[in-house]
Amino acid sequence: MSEHAESHTGLFMKVWFGLLALTMIEVFLAYIQLGKVAMITLLMGLSLVKAAMIMAYFMHLKFDKPGLSWILCVPLVGCLLIMVGYFFPDSYRILEFGN
């Protein structure tokens, strides 16, 4: 694992710069004050990319067995989708009917 770890320093720096750049893009988006839907879509999209970069490179998932990524990410995403899908639409009811 030692040569493997040494050769990755440049890669880690690149990932870090990428994360900084994506953060600056997100802050810029906040500055230009886009519409609500556009903001949420772009921010969530960028945040997912940043999360994927951190998980793949910093948390080492890219270099581990693919099975580990599958067993962790699929249930996580599944539970989050169920949570959002079942509850979030209800907020529109409150928005419209106040109750």
Next chain:
Amino acid sequence: MSDAHAELTAEATWAGGGSPFAVGHKKLGMWLFIVSDALTFGALIMAYCYVRNANDWPTPFDFYPAIIFSTVMTLVLLSSSLTMVFGVAAAAKGDRAAAKKWTLVTALCGVIFIVLHAYEWNHLIHEGLRPFSSPYGTPLFGATFFTLTGLHMTHVAIGVVYLVVIAFGFGAGKYDAEDVEVSGLYWHFVDLVWMFVFPMVYLLSTKVG
């Protein structure tokens, strides 16, 4: 956990006594904890999205200084992830002194984050923001803000203690490289959560001009 068995059939991999995901039990345990904690934050963020969508929501964070300040906090946390990765790499190489140094630098970045965040909290509390009331509009703003950022800050504080223990323990030869790697996983998770909390709580409530 021998690599010689890695090329055998699927049945052999899952027949027991092996390590199907090719990670030690500590690393797998930390990953499973991270998934559960991610769902905890996911539930809180979902609740925040729910109440935000259902109510008139204030946008009280001025671009300067509030958003700039929280952007600096984000950069501190991102940099701490980089230093942590250097620490894990040094630990894997067996360089105990370097790993201890990098891990302590990471913990220091965490402390800086907490100090900055506490300063921001102090400013908002001074303006009248509380967990159950808000001078900007709906009291839910205060509730969601303090819950989300408070739980995250708690995780950072726990992480700082964890990293300091690991740094000194690994430096003294008590722990091994896997322990440093596992603590790194926790720290990256804390950073990961902030990647979502920052845009959703701060950037979506920006006020320009």
